[in-house]
Amino acid sequence: MNFLEKYKKDFAEYDKLDHDFIDDDKIWSQLNKWENPSKEDVRRVLKKAEQCIRLEPEETAILLQNKDTGMTFEMFELARQLKEEVYGDRIVFFAPLYISDECANNCVYCGFRSSNASMHRKTLSMEEIEQEVRIMIEEGQKRTVLVYGESPATQVDFMCDTVKKVYSVKTEHGEIRRANINCAPLTVDELRKLKEVGIGTFQVFQETYHHETYQKMHPKGTLKGHYRWRLYCMDRAQQAGVDDNGIGVLFGLYDWRFEVMGLLYHTIHLEETFNGVGPHTISFPRITPATGTPFSINPKYAVSDDDFKKLVAALRLSVPYTGLICTAREPDQVRREILKFGVSQIDAGTRIGVGAYAKSAKANELPETEQFTINDSRSLDSVIGEICDMGRIPSFCTACYRAGRTGEQFMKVAKSKFVHNYCIPNAIFTLKEYLLDYATPETKVKGEQVLKHHMEQFKGEPVYQTILENLIKLESGERDLRL
Ligand code: SAM
Ligand code: SF4
Numbered sequence: 001m002n003f004l005e006k007y008k009k010d011f012a013e014y015d016k017l018d019h020d021f022i023d024d025d026k027i028w029s030q031l032n033k034w035e036n037p038s039k040e041d042v043r044r045v046l047k048k049a050e051q052c053i054r055l056e057p058e059e060t061a062i063l064l065q066n067k068d069t070g071m072t073f074e075m076f077e078l079a080r081q082l083k084e085e086v087y088g089d090r091i092v093f094f095a096p097l098y099i100s101d102e103c104a105n106n107c108v109y110c111g112f113r114s115s116n117a118s119m120h121r122k123t124l125s126m127e128e129i130e131q132e133v134r135i136m137i138e139e140g141q142k143r144t145v146l147v148y149g150e151s152p153a154t155q156v157d158f159m160c161d162t163v164k165k166v167y168s169v170k171t172e173h174g175e176i177r178r179a180n181i182n183c184a185p186l187t188v189d190e191l192r193k194l195k196e197v198g199i200g201t202f203q204v205f206q207e208t209y210h211h212e213t214y215q216k217m218h219p220k221g222t223l224k225g226h227y228r229w230r231l232y233c234m235d236r237a238q239q240a241g242v243d244d245n246g247i248g249v250l251f252g253l254y255d256w257r258f259e260v261m262g263l264l265y266h267t268i269h270l271e272e273t274f275n276g277v278g279p280h281t282i283s284f285p286r287i288t289p290a291t292g293t294p295f296s297i298n299p300k301y302a303v304s305d306d307d308f309k310k311l312v313a314a315l316r317l318s319v320p321y322t323g324l325i326c327t328a329r330e331p332d333q334v335r336r337e338i339l340k341f342g343v344s345q346i347d348a349g350t351r352i353g354v355g356a357y358a359k360s361a362k363a364n365e366l367p368e369t370e371q372f373t374i375n376d377s378r379s380l381d382s383v384i385g386e387i388c389d390m391g392r393i394p395s396f397c398t399a400c401y402r403a404g405r406t407g408e409q410f411m412k413v414a415k416s417k418f419v420h421n422y423c424i425p426n427a428i429f430t431l432k433e434y435l436l437d438y439a440t441p442e443t444k445v446k447g448e449q450v451l452k453h454h455m456e457q458f459k460g461e462p463v464y465q466t467i468l469e470n471l472i473k474l475e476s477g478e479r480d481l482r483l
Contacts, residue, residue, distance in 0.1 A: 003104055003151075003223070004221070004222075004223060007187070007223060007226075007229065010187060010229065011226050011228075011229055014226070014232060015228075017228065020227075020228055020231055020232075021231075021265055021266070021269040022209050022211070022231065022262055022265055022266075024211055024212075024258075027209075027258055027261045027262070027265070028258070030057055030058050030061045030261065031061050031064065031065060031257055031258065031261065033058070033061070034058065034061045034062045035065055036065070037065055037066055039068055039070075039071055041062050042062055042063065042066045042068065042071040042074075042075070043071070044062075045059045045062050045063055045317075046074060046075065046078055046317070049078060049317040049318075049320070050078065050082075052082060052086065052320045054267070054268075054271070054278075054318065054319055054320065054321075055264070055317065055318040057261055057264055057265065057268075060260065060261060060264050060314060060318045061257075061261065063075060063313075063318070064257040064260055064310070064311070064314050065257070066310075072310060075310070075313045075314070075317065076313050076340070077341075078317060079312075079313040079316040079317055079341035079342045080341040082317065082320050083316055083342050083343075083344065086320055086321060087323070087344045087423065088393075088424050089391070089392045089393060090344075090394070090395045090397075090423055090424060090427040091343070091344065091345070091346060091387050091392055091393070091394055091395065092323075092345040092346075092395045092396070093141075093142075093143065093345075093346065093348055093380070093383075093384070093394055093396055094141070094143040094178075094180070094345060094346075094347050095136060095139075095141045095143075095145075095347050095348065095349050095350050095351075096144065096145045096146075096147050096182075096327075096347060096352060097129075097132055097133070097136065097145070097146050097166070098147045098351075098353060098354045098355075098356065099123065099124050099146050099147060099148050099154065099159075099162050099354070100122070100123035100124065100149050100151065100153060100154045100354060101119060101120075101121055101122060101123075101149055101354045102121050102122075102149050102154065103149030103150055103151050104149075104150055104222065104223065105149070105150050105184075105218065105223060106219050106222050106224075107207070107217055107218055107224060108216075108217050108218075108295045109250065109252070109287055109290070109293065109295050109296050109299070110293065110296075110372070111290030111291050111292065111296070111372055112149045113293070116293060117292070118291055118292035122354045122355060123153045123154060123354070124162075124354060124355060126162075126165050128355055129162055129165045129166065130165060130169050131357075131358045132355065132357040132358055133165075133169040134169060134171055135357040135358060136176065136349075136357055137169065137171045137173065137174055137176065138171060138173070138438075139380050139381075139438065140380050140384075140396075140434050140437065140438035140439075141176065141349065141380065141396075142176060142177050142178070142396035142398060142430065143176070143177065143178040143179075143180070143200070143396060143398060144166065144176050144178070144179055144180065145180040145181065145182050145201075145347075146159070146162060146163065146166065146180070146181050146182070146183075147183070147352075148183040148184070150183070150184035150223055150224065154183070156186060156194065157193070159181065159183060159194065160194065160196070160197045163179050163181070163194070163197045163198070163199055164197055166179045167179065167197075167198065174433070174480070177396075177398035177402070177480070178200040178398040178401060178402075179198075180200040180201040180202070180203060181194060181199050181202050181203065182204070182205075183203075184204070184223065184224070185229055185230050185233035185236075186233070186236070187236065188236045188240045189240075191236060191239075191240035191241075191242050192240045192241065192242075194240075194242060195240060195241050195242050199242070200244065200401050201244045201245065201246045201280055201281055201401075202234075202242045202244065202245050202246065203246035203248065203281070203283065204230065204233045204234070204246075204247070204248075205247065205248030205250060205285075206230055206231060206247065206249060206262065206266065207250045207253060208249065208250065208253040208254045209231075209249065209254075209259055209263070209265070209266070210253075210254040210255075210258055210259075210262070211227060213253055214227045215227070231266075234266075234270055235274075238273070238277065238407075243274075243277055243408065244280045244401060244407060245270075245279050245281075246279060246280060246281040246282070246283060246325070247263060247266050247267075247279045248263075248282060248283030248284060248285065248325075249283075249285075250285055250286075250287060251284055251285065251286045251287065251301075251303045251308070251311070252286055252287035252299040252301050252302050252303060253287070253299070254301050255301060256301070256307055256308075256311050257311075260314055260315060263282055263284075263315065263319075264318050264319065266279070267282075267319050267322065274407075275408055276408065277407045278321075279322055280322065280323060280406070281324070281325050281345065282315060282322050282324055283325045283327070284312065284315065284324070284326070286303055286308065286329060286330070287302070287372070288329045288372045288374070288375065289372065290372040290373065296372065305334055308334065308338070309337060309338055309341075312326075312341065312342050313341050313342060316342030323344040323345055324343045325343070325344075325345040326338055326339070326343045326345070326346050327346070327347050327350070327374075328346075328347050328348065328350040328374040328375065328376040329372065329373075329374055329375060329376075330375060330376060331375040331376055332375075332376045332378065332386075335376060336390075339387075339390070339392075346383070348376075348378065348379070348380045348383035349379050349380030349381075350374055350376075350377070352372070352374055381438070381439060381443050384434065384439070384443055384447070385442060385443040385447075388443065388446035388447050388449070388450045389446060391450065391453065392450070393424065393428070393450050393451075393454050394427070394431055394434070394447075394450075395423065395426065395427030395430055395431065396430035396431075396433070396434060397423060397426035397427055397429075397482070399422060399482035399483060400422065402482075403482075405422075421463070421483075422483050424454060424457070424458075425458070425463060425466070425467050425470075425483050426483055427454070428451055428454055428455065428467060428471070429467075429470055429471075429482060431450070431451060432471055433474060433479060433480075434447070435448065435451075436474060436475070451471075455467065455468075
C-alpha cells in the first residue's frame, strides 16, 4: 500500500470536524486585548500562579504581553520558586538516540526532509543500535529518547523492535531504563503496540499551532501535511493507554506568543478530555541551522534570548505541573539561565547524527548526517559537574513510570506536591550510581557534596534511614534502587 494511503481514512474523520481546539482568531484577540497590561494586571496573574494553579489563556496572554522589566523579573523569580516547589532542585538527564533519518515528509526547516539531497540517509540495524546503546550506557546514560523520521522503513513494528533492543542491552554497569519516543503521529492500534513494549514518554511536537503557517511548513500531499492528524495525536495516545505524553513547539516558525497560547490550549484540551491528565512534558526547541536547509538559517520568527527566557517562565507559571525540557540545541549559557526558572529535564553528552555515538564524534562535527545543529556539545560528565556546582541534584530517575505512576496516577502525586518525596531520594540513588560507576574524580567530589547537602533535608523523617541503607547497598555493588 502507498505510504500516504495508509492514513487516508483516518484523515477523513478529522476533516469532518467543524473546528478543532485551536482557534487562531481567538488566540490573537486575547493577545491583542492585553497588548499593554498594567503592573497590577501582571501582579494579579502572579498572585494566582503562586498557588500552583494552571492559568487560563487570558492570564497567560497577560504574562506574554508584559513588557515591564521589573515585572518580568518578578515572573522569573516566581517561576524559579514554583519549579523548586513542584520538582525540587533536581534536574533529570537524558540523551537522544537517532534511529533513522529516512523521511518521506518535507518539513521546510528540517535537515531530514525528503527533498534534501545533501543528507546521507541511514536507518540503524539492530547491531548498530546495540553498539550505540552500549556507548551511551558506558557514558552513564540511563534514559533516552529514540528519534525516527517518518518513512516506510520505520513503521511501528520496527519501532517496537528497536525499543526491545534498547532495553535488552546490559553492560557491567547497567542499562537504559527508560526509552521515550519521538516520532510521527500514530493510530490507536499502533500506539497500543508501543505501550506493550514499555515506552516511557510518547512525544510528538505540533511544531506550530498556527493553521496557515503549519500548511506552509508542511507541504500538502505529505503525511505531516495534515494538521489535525498531528493535533489529535495525544488524544489517540490516551485512548491507547499511552498516558505519558510530551507536546512541543518548534520556535521560530511563527510568533512565539501565539505558540505558547497554543501549548496552553492543547494542555487544557487534554486535561478536559482525559480526567485532568495533561501532557507530562512540554518541549520548546528553537530552530537551529540544518545542512542543506536555507529556511533554518535566520528564520523570520526567530526568538531572541530575552523572549525565550520570558516564554519559558510564562510556561512554568501557566502549567506548573508539566515538566519542561530544554535540549542541547540551546547554548550552555542559555541553558544555565533558563534552568533557574523552570526547566526540569535536559540532555547532555548528546550526539544527534544517526550512528553518531559509535563514531564517537561530537554532534556538530557531523553535518552530513544531522537534522539540525546542537549548541551544547559538552560531555555528560561536565554538565553533571556544572549542575552540582549550582547546588542542584542531577537525576537519572526512572522510578515513576516503572512503578506505574503515570497519567492520572502521576498527576495525583504531582498535584499533592509529593513529587519531592519520591524524586529527591531517587535522584540521590541515581546520582550515587553515576558517581560510583562513571564520574571523573572532580565530578565525584562535587557530586558527594551535593548528596550530603540533599540528605540534610530528610533528617528526622522516616525515609532518612531508607536513604542511608540504600546508599550503603549501592556502595557495596547493588544497583537500580528506587522508591
Ligand atoms: N520525524 C518526527 C516528527 O517530525 O515528528 C520526529 C522526530 S523529529 C526528528 C524531532 C523534532 O525535531 C521535530 O519535531 C522538530 O520540532 C525538531 N526539528 C526539526 N528541524 C529542526 C531544526 N532545524 N532545528 C531544531 N529542531 C528541529
Ligand atoms: Fe521528517 Fe520529522 Fe524532519 Fe519533518 S521534522 S522532515 S517529519 S524528520
